[in-house]
Amino acid sequence: MNENKPIKFIDIFAGIGGFRLGFEPVGYHCVYSCENNPHCQAVYTQNFAETPAGDITQIDIKKIPDFSILIAGFPCQPFSICGKRAGFNDTRGTLFFHICQIIQLHQPTVVILENVKHLLHHDQGRTFDVILYALEDLGYQVNYKLLNAKDFGVPQNRERVFIVASLSQKFDFTKLEPNAVTPKLKEYLVETGDFEYLNPEEYTLIENPKKQDSGLIFVGYRNKGIWRKGIRPNTKHLSRVHRQPNRIYSIEGVHPTLPSQETSGRFFIYLPDENRVRKLTLQECYKIMGFPDDFYIHPNSSEAYKQVGNSVCIPLVKELAHQIKQQFFSPVETPAKKEHRQPILVPIQQLL
Numbered sequence: 360m361n362e363n364k365p366i367k368f369i370d371i372f373a374g375i376g377g378f379r380l381g382f383e384p385v386g387y388h389c390v391y392s393c394e395n396n397p398h399c400q401a402v403y404t405q406n407f408a409e410t411p412a413g414d415i416t417q418i419d420i421k422k423i424p425d426f427s428i429l430i431a432g433f434p435c436q437p438f439s440i441c442g443k444r445a446g447f448n449d450t451r452g453t454l455f456f457h458i459c460q461i462i463q464l465h466q467p468t469v470v471i472l473e474n475v476k477h478l479l480h481h482d483q484g485r486t487f488d489v490i491l492y493a494l495e496d497l498g499y500q501v502n503y504k505l506l507n508a509k510d511f512g513v514p515q516n517r518e519r520v521f522i523v524a525s526l527s528q529k530f531d532f533t534k535l536e537p538n539a540v541t542p543k544l545k546e547y548l549v550e551t552g553d554f555e556y557l558n559p560e561e562y563t564l565i566e567n568p569k570k571q572d573s574g575l576i577f578v579g580y581r582n583k584g585i586w587r588k589g590i591r592p593n594t595k596h597l598s599r600v601h602r603q604p605n606r607i608y609s610i611e612g613v614h615p616t617l618p619s620q621e622t623s624g625r626f627f628i629y630l631p632d633e634n635r636v637r638k639l640t641l642q643e644c645y646k647i648m649g650f651p652d653d654f655y656i657h658p659n660s661s662e663a664y665k666q667v668g669n670s671v672c673i674p675l676v677k678e679l680a681h682q683i684k685q686q687f688f689s690p691v692e693t694p695a696k697k698e699h700r701q702p703i704l705v706p707i708q709q710l711l
Protein backbone atom coordinates (compact mmCIF):
# COMPACT_ATOMS: atom_id res chain seq x y z
CA MET A 360 0.00 0.00 0.00
CA ASN A 361 1.00 3.60 -0.52
CA GLU A 362 2.38 4.78 2.84
CA ASN A 363 1.52 8.42 2.14
CA LYS A 364 -2.13 7.75 1.38
CA PRO A 365 -4.21 8.42 4.50
CA ILE A 366 -5.94 5.38 6.00
CA LYS A 367 -9.69 5.96 6.06
CA PHE A 368 -11.61 5.52 9.30
CA ILE A 369 -15.09 6.12 10.64
CA ASP A 370 -15.72 7.74 14.03
CA ILE A 371 -18.76 6.07 15.61
CA PHE A 372 -20.18 7.31 18.95
CA ALA A 373 -17.83 10.16 18.16
CA GLY A 374 -18.57 12.37 21.19
CA ILE A 375 -16.40 15.45 20.76
CA GLY A 376 -13.92 13.67 18.52
CA GLY A 377 -11.18 12.50 20.90
CA PHE A 378 -10.25 9.57 18.66
CA ARG A 379 -10.18 11.80 15.62
CA LEU A 380 -7.74 14.16 17.36
CA GLY A 381 -5.44 11.24 18.04
CA PHE A 382 -5.70 9.51 14.67
CA GLU A 383 -5.60 12.29 12.10
CA PRO A 384 -2.13 13.63 12.94
CA VAL A 385 -0.73 10.11 12.53
CA GLY A 386 -1.83 9.76 8.90
CA TYR A 387 -5.48 8.74 9.05
CA HIS A 388 -8.45 10.43 7.43
CA CYS A 389 -11.96 10.45 8.92
CA VAL A 390 -14.60 9.81 6.23
CA TYR A 391 -17.70 9.52 8.40
CA SER A 392 -18.81 10.31 11.95
CA CYS A 393 -21.89 9.47 13.97
CA GLU A 394 -23.04 11.01 17.27
CA ASN A 395 -26.60 11.71 18.38
CA ASN A 396 -26.10 14.19 21.23
CA PRO A 397 -26.67 17.73 19.86
CA HIS A 398 -24.21 19.31 22.34
CA CYS A 399 -21.46 16.92 21.25
CA GLN A 400 -22.43 17.45 17.61
CA ALA A 401 -22.07 21.22 18.07
CA VAL A 402 -18.56 20.88 19.53
CA TYR A 403 -17.57 18.37 16.85
CA THR A 404 -18.78 20.72 14.13
CA GLN A 405 -16.79 23.64 15.54
CA ASN A 406 -13.59 21.61 15.74
CA PHE A 407 -13.75 19.49 12.60
CA ALA A 408 -16.07 21.49 10.31
CA GLU A 409 -18.30 18.44 9.96
CA THR A 410 -21.55 17.55 11.70
CA PRO A 411 -21.78 13.87 12.61
CA ALA A 412 -24.77 11.82 11.48
CA GLY A 413 -27.26 11.27 14.32
CA ASP A 414 -28.71 8.16 15.94
CA ILE A 415 -26.82 5.04 14.88
CA THR A 416 -30.06 3.05 14.91
CA GLN A 417 -31.49 5.33 12.21
CA ILE A 418 -28.63 5.74 9.76
CA ASP A 419 -28.47 3.98 6.42
CA ILE A 420 -25.28 1.98 6.84
CA LYS A 421 -25.10 1.28 3.11
CA LYS A 422 -24.38 4.98 2.60
CA ILE A 423 -21.24 4.96 4.78
CA PRO A 424 -18.32 5.56 2.40
CA ASP A 425 -15.49 3.10 1.98
CA PHE A 426 -13.16 2.86 5.03
CA SER A 427 -10.50 0.61 6.57
CA ILE A 428 -10.96 1.22 10.29
CA LEU A 429 -14.06 1.46 12.45
CA ILE A 430 -13.51 3.28 15.75
CA ALA A 431 -16.15 3.34 18.47
CA GLY A 432 -16.26 4.19 22.18
CA PHE A 433 -19.69 2.74 22.70
CA PRO A 434 -22.12 2.88 25.65
CA CYS A 435 -22.09 -0.30 27.76
CA GLN A 436 -25.41 -2.22 27.80
CA PRO A 437 -26.30 -5.72 28.98
CA PHE A 438 -27.11 -8.44 26.46
CA SER A 439 -30.01 -10.67 27.37
CA ILE A 440 -28.54 -14.00 26.33
CA CYS A 441 -29.44 -17.31 27.84
CA GLY A 442 -26.10 -19.01 27.54
CA LYS A 443 -26.41 -19.61 23.81
CA ARG A 444 -23.44 -18.64 21.76
CA ALA A 445 -25.34 -17.19 18.87
CA GLY A 446 -22.50 -14.91 17.74
CA PHE A 447 -23.35 -11.37 16.92
CA ASN A 448 -27.07 -12.14 16.92
CA ASP A 449 -26.71 -12.29 20.72
CA THR A 450 -26.23 -8.54 20.65
CA ARG A 451 -29.60 -7.72 19.04
CA GLY A 452 -31.43 -4.79 20.60
CA THR A 453 -28.23 -3.05 21.72
CA LEU A 454 -26.13 -0.27 20.27
CA PHE A 455 -23.27 -2.73 19.87
CA PHE A 456 -25.45 -4.71 17.44
CA HIS A 457 -25.44 -1.69 15.14
CA ILE A 458 -21.65 -1.63 15.21
CA CYS A 459 -21.69 -5.32 14.27
CA GLN A 460 -24.00 -4.64 11.34
CA ILE A 461 -21.63 -1.99 9.98
CA ILE A 462 -18.72 -4.41 10.39
CA GLN A 463 -20.58 -7.20 8.65
CA LEU A 464 -21.48 -5.03 5.68
CA HIS A 465 -18.21 -3.11 5.26
CA GLN A 466 -15.63 -5.62 6.54
CA PRO A 467 -13.09 -3.05 7.76
CA THR A 468 -9.50 -4.24 8.14
CA VAL A 469 -9.41 -3.12 11.77
CA VAL A 470 -12.01 -2.41 14.45
CA ILE A 471 -11.11 -0.42 17.57
CA LEU A 472 -13.49 -0.35 20.50
CA GLU A 473 -13.03 1.53 23.75
CA ASN A 474 -14.92 1.32 27.00
CA VAL A 475 -14.77 1.76 30.76
CA LYS A 476 -12.86 -0.81 32.79
CA HIS A 477 -16.14 -2.03 34.25
CA LEU A 478 -17.06 -3.51 30.86
CA LEU A 479 -14.77 -6.44 31.74
CA HIS A 480 -16.92 -7.32 34.77
CA HIS A 481 -20.32 -6.12 33.57
CA ASP A 482 -23.02 -8.78 34.04
CA GLN A 483 -20.38 -11.10 35.56
CA GLY A 484 -18.19 -10.85 32.49
CA ARG A 485 -20.94 -12.01 30.12
CA THR A 486 -21.19 -8.69 28.28
CA PHE A 487 -17.50 -8.74 27.46
CA ASP A 488 -17.63 -12.39 26.36
CA VAL A 489 -20.49 -11.67 24.02
CA ILE A 490 -18.60 -8.75 22.48
CA LEU A 491 -15.47 -10.81 21.87
CA TYR A 492 -17.45 -13.72 20.51
CA ALA A 493 -19.53 -11.48 18.24
CA LEU A 494 -16.35 -10.04 16.70
CA GLU A 495 -14.89 -13.52 16.21
CA ASP A 496 -18.17 -14.59 14.66
CA LEU A 497 -17.72 -11.78 12.14
CA GLY A 498 -14.35 -13.26 11.16
CA TYR A 499 -12.03 -11.12 13.30
CA GLN A 500 -8.97 -11.92 15.40
CA VAL A 501 -9.50 -10.11 18.65
CA ASN A 502 -7.24 -8.83 21.39
CA TYR A 503 -7.79 -6.37 24.22
CA LYS A 504 -5.95 -4.58 27.00
CA LEU A 505 -6.58 -2.19 29.85
CA LEU A 506 -4.55 0.94 29.17
CA ASN A 507 -3.92 3.80 31.56
CA ALA A 508 -3.71 7.43 30.42
CA LYS A 509 -0.95 8.15 32.95
CA ASP A 510 1.38 5.79 31.05
CA PHE A 511 1.00 7.88 27.90
CA GLY A 512 2.16 11.30 29.01
CA VAL A 513 -0.69 12.89 30.95
CA PRO A 514 -1.07 13.19 34.74
CA GLN A 515 -4.38 11.30 35.00
CA ASN A 516 -5.05 7.84 36.39
CA ARG A 517 -7.60 6.72 33.82
CA GLU A 518 -7.98 3.07 32.90
CA ARG A 519 -9.95 2.11 29.84
CA VAL A 520 -10.31 -1.16 28.01
CA PHE A 521 -9.29 -1.13 24.35
CA ILE A 522 -10.35 -3.92 22.02
CA VAL A 523 -8.59 -4.24 18.68
CA ALA A 524 -9.97 -6.69 16.14
CA SER A 525 -8.50 -7.38 12.74
CA LEU A 526 -9.18 -9.56 9.74
CA SER A 527 -5.52 -10.53 9.39
CA GLN A 528 -3.79 -11.07 12.74
CA LYS A 529 -4.09 -10.22 16.42
CA PHE A 530 -2.94 -6.77 17.42
CA ASP A 531 0.16 -6.95 19.60
CA PHE A 532 -0.43 -4.58 22.52
CA THR A 533 3.07 -5.20 23.89
CA LYS A 534 4.48 -3.09 21.04
CA LEU A 535 2.81 0.08 22.35
CA GLU A 536 5.43 2.40 23.76
CA PRO A 537 4.33 3.94 27.04
CA ASN A 538 6.17 7.00 28.33
CA ALA A 539 8.99 6.27 30.75
CA VAL A 540 7.94 9.03 33.13
CA THR A 541 4.47 10.07 34.24
CA PRO A 542 4.19 13.85 34.37
CA LYS A 543 3.02 15.56 37.55
CA LEU A 544 -0.23 17.44 37.73
CA LYS A 545 1.67 20.67 38.51
CA GLU A 546 3.18 20.63 35.01
CA TYR A 547 -0.33 20.90 33.53
CA LEU A 548 -1.71 23.80 35.53
CA VAL A 549 -2.49 27.13 33.93
CA GLU A 550 -0.88 30.26 35.36
CA THR A 551 -3.80 32.59 35.12
CA GLY A 552 -7.54 32.14 35.16
CA ASP A 553 -10.71 32.71 37.07
CA PHE A 554 -9.62 30.41 39.90
CA GLU A 555 -12.15 29.18 42.44
CA TYR A 556 -10.41 28.88 45.83
CA LEU A 557 -11.85 27.22 48.94
CA ASN A 558 -11.85 29.11 52.23
CA PRO A 559 -9.61 27.49 54.87
CA GLU A 560 -12.62 26.40 56.95
CA GLU A 561 -14.02 24.54 53.95
CA TYR A 562 -11.33 21.86 53.92
CA THR A 563 -9.02 19.77 56.08
CA LEU A 564 -5.54 18.70 55.09
CA ILE A 565 -4.31 15.34 56.35
CA GLU A 566 -0.92 14.65 57.92
CA ASN A 567 1.71 12.61 56.10
CA PRO A 568 -0.03 12.11 52.78
CA LYS A 569 1.28 9.09 50.88
CA LYS A 570 1.58 8.44 47.20
CA GLN A 571 -0.62 5.53 46.13
CA ASP A 572 0.44 2.94 43.53
CA SER A 573 -1.89 4.69 41.10
CA GLY A 574 0.21 7.86 41.44
CA LEU A 575 -2.51 9.73 43.34
CA ILE A 576 -1.57 11.67 46.45
CA PHE A 577 -4.65 12.30 48.57
CA VAL A 578 -3.84 15.32 50.72
CA GLY A 579 -7.15 16.37 52.21
CA TYR A 580 -10.88 16.61 51.88
CA ARG A 581 -13.63 19.14 51.75
CA ASN A 582 -15.51 19.48 55.02
CA LYS A 583 -19.08 18.40 54.64
CA GLY A 584 -22.25 18.51 56.70
CA ILE A 585 -21.46 15.07 58.11
CA TRP A 586 -19.34 16.70 60.82
CA ARG A 587 -22.46 18.06 62.39
CA LYS A 588 -23.82 14.52 62.77
CA GLY A 589 -20.74 13.64 64.76
CA ILE A 590 -17.93 11.30 63.96
CA ARG A 591 -15.62 9.31 66.23
CA PRO A 592 -12.32 11.08 66.93
CA ASN A 593 -9.42 10.12 64.66
CA THR A 594 -11.64 8.35 62.14
CA LYS A 595 -12.25 11.36 59.94
CA HIS A 596 -9.90 10.03 57.30
CA LEU A 597 -11.98 6.82 57.04
CA SER A 598 -15.23 8.63 56.57
CA ARG A 599 -17.41 8.34 53.50
CA VAL A 600 -16.94 12.06 52.95
CA HIS A 601 -13.48 11.26 51.66
CA ARG A 602 -14.98 9.66 48.65
CA GLN A 603 -14.78 11.50 45.40
CA PRO A 604 -15.77 14.26 44.79
CA ASN A 605 -14.76 15.47 48.26
CA ARG A 606 -11.09 14.65 48.00
CA ILE A 607 -8.28 17.08 47.49
CA TYR A 608 -5.19 15.92 45.61
CA SER A 609 -1.57 16.95 45.56
CA ILE A 610 -0.19 18.49 42.39
CA GLU A 611 2.97 16.39 42.89
CA GLY A 612 1.03 13.31 41.78
CA VAL A 613 -1.59 12.52 39.14
CA HIS A 614 -5.28 13.34 39.07
CA PRO A 615 -8.02 10.69 39.40
CA THR A 616 -10.18 9.79 36.39
CA LEU A 617 -12.32 12.65 35.16
CA PRO A 618 -15.76 10.99 35.20
CA SER A 619 -18.54 11.75 32.72
CA GLN A 620 -21.12 12.02 35.52
CA GLU A 621 -19.43 15.06 37.04
CA THR A 622 -21.17 18.16 35.76
CA SER A 623 -19.90 20.79 38.18
CA GLY A 624 -16.20 20.00 38.04
CA ARG A 625 -15.69 19.23 41.71
CA PHE A 626 -12.00 18.45 41.31
CA PHE A 627 -9.82 20.09 43.95
CA ILE A 628 -6.06 20.48 44.19
CA TYR A 629 -3.74 21.75 46.90
CA LEU A 630 -1.16 24.37 45.93
CA PRO A 631 1.72 24.16 48.44
CA ASP A 632 3.39 27.42 47.35
CA GLU A 633 0.22 29.36 48.10
CA ASN A 634 -0.98 27.01 50.87
CA ARG A 635 -4.40 27.12 49.25
CA VAL A 636 -6.91 24.76 47.70
CA ARG A 637 -8.58 25.49 44.41
CA LYS A 638 -10.73 23.84 41.82
CA LEU A 639 -9.05 22.43 38.75
CA THR A 640 -10.22 24.64 35.91
CA LEU A 641 -12.15 23.33 32.93
CA GLN A 642 -9.20 24.19 30.71
CA GLU A 643 -6.93 22.10 32.98
CA CYS A 644 -9.35 19.17 32.74
CA TYR A 645 -8.99 19.24 28.94
CA LYS A 646 -5.22 19.53 29.29
CA ILE A 647 -4.95 16.38 31.43
CA MET A 648 -6.81 14.48 28.70
CA GLY A 649 -4.25 15.72 26.19
CA PHE A 650 -6.57 18.05 24.24
CA PRO A 651 -4.77 20.81 22.34
CA ASP A 652 -5.04 24.35 23.67
CA ASP A 653 -6.94 25.52 20.60
CA PHE A 654 -9.71 22.93 20.99
CA TYR A 655 -13.14 24.56 21.03
CA ILE A 656 -14.88 23.65 24.33
CA HIS A 657 -18.67 23.77 24.82
CA PRO A 658 -19.66 27.14 26.35
CA ASN A 659 -21.91 25.50 28.94
CA SER A 660 -19.59 24.24 31.67
CA SER A 661 -21.69 21.27 32.77
CA GLU A 662 -21.84 20.04 29.15
CA ALA A 663 -18.11 20.64 28.82
CA TYR A 664 -17.31 18.62 31.99
CA LYS A 665 -19.56 15.75 30.83
CA GLN A 666 -17.98 15.73 27.40
CA VAL A 667 -14.38 15.66 28.57
CA GLY A 668 -15.17 12.89 31.06
CA ASN A 669 -16.67 10.82 28.25
CA SER A 670 -13.77 11.33 25.89
CA VAL A 671 -10.44 9.58 25.44
CA CYS A 672 -6.87 10.43 26.36
CA ILE A 673 -5.46 11.90 23.14
CA PRO A 674 -1.75 10.92 23.50
CA LEU A 675 -2.81 7.35 24.32
CA VAL A 676 -4.96 7.00 21.20
CA LYS A 677 -2.21 8.66 19.17
CA GLU A 678 0.20 5.92 20.21
CA LEU A 679 -2.46 3.31 19.43
CA ALA A 680 -2.97 4.89 16.00
CA HIS A 681 0.77 4.76 15.36
CA GLN A 682 1.05 1.10 16.34
CA ILE A 683 -2.03 0.10 14.34
CA LYS A 684 -0.45 1.65 11.29
CA GLN A 685 2.79 -0.23 11.94
CA GLN A 686 1.11 -3.58 12.48
CA PHE A 687 -1.66 -3.52 9.88
CA PHE A 688 -0.93 -0.90 7.26
CA SER A 689 2.82 -0.80 6.75
CA PRO A 690 4.08 -2.47 3.63
CA VAL A 691 5.39 -5.91 4.54
CA GLU A 692 9.11 -5.97 4.09
CA THR A 693 9.86 -8.49 1.44
CA PRO A 694 13.06 -10.33 2.18
CA ALA A 695 15.88 -9.05 -0.01
CA LYS A 696 15.97 -11.13 -3.13
CA LYS A 697 18.76 -13.64 -3.00
CA GLU A 698 21.26 -12.73 -5.56
CA HIS A 699 21.54 -15.35 -8.19
CA ARG A 700 25.01 -16.63 -7.71
CA GLN A 701 26.95 -16.99 -10.84
CA PRO A 702 28.72 -20.34 -11.05
CA ILE A 703 32.40 -19.89 -10.84
CA LEU A 704 33.65 -21.29 -13.99
CA VAL A 705 36.87 -23.06 -13.44
CA PRO A 706 38.70 -24.10 -16.50
CA ILE A 707 38.06 -27.78 -16.89
CA GLN A 708 41.76 -28.54 -17.11
CA GLN A 709 42.20 -27.47 -13.45
CA LEU A 710 39.60 -29.97 -12.25
CA LEU A 711 41.22 -32.89 -13.90
Ligand SMILES: C[S@@+](CC[C@H](N)C(=O)[O-])C[C@H]1O[C@@H](n2cnc3c(N)ncnc32)[C@H](O)[C@@H]1O
Pocket residue numbers: 372373374375376377378393394395396399413414415416432433434454666669670671
Ligand atom coordinates in the same frame (compact mmCIF):
# COMPACT_ATOMS: atom_id res chain seq x y z
C1 LIG B 1 -18.33 7.12 25.60
S1 LIG B 1 -18.95 8.39 24.60
C2 LIG B 1 -17.70 8.44 23.34
C3 LIG B 1 -16.89 9.68 23.42
C4 LIG B 1 -15.84 9.86 22.33
N1 LIG B 1 -14.92 8.75 22.24
C5 LIG B 1 -15.05 11.16 22.52
O1 LIG B 1 -13.84 11.18 22.32
O2 LIG B 1 -15.65 12.17 22.87
C6 LIG B 1 -20.29 7.62 23.77
C7 LIG B 1 -21.06 8.56 22.86
O3 LIG B 1 -22.08 7.81 22.20
C8 LIG B 1 -23.15 8.72 21.95
N2 LIG B 1 -24.37 7.92 21.65
C9 LIG B 1 -25.16 7.26 22.52
N3 LIG B 1 -26.18 6.68 21.88
C10 LIG B 1 -26.02 6.96 20.56
C11 LIG B 1 -26.77 6.62 19.40
N4 LIG B 1 -27.88 5.90 19.47
N5 LIG B 1 -26.32 7.06 18.20
C12 LIG B 1 -25.19 7.82 18.11
N6 LIG B 1 -24.45 8.16 19.19
C13 LIG B 1 -24.86 7.75 20.41
C14 LIG B 1 -23.24 9.52 23.23
O4 LIG B 1 -23.91 10.74 23.03
C15 LIG B 1 -21.76 9.69 23.60
O5 LIG B 1 -21.26 10.92 23.15
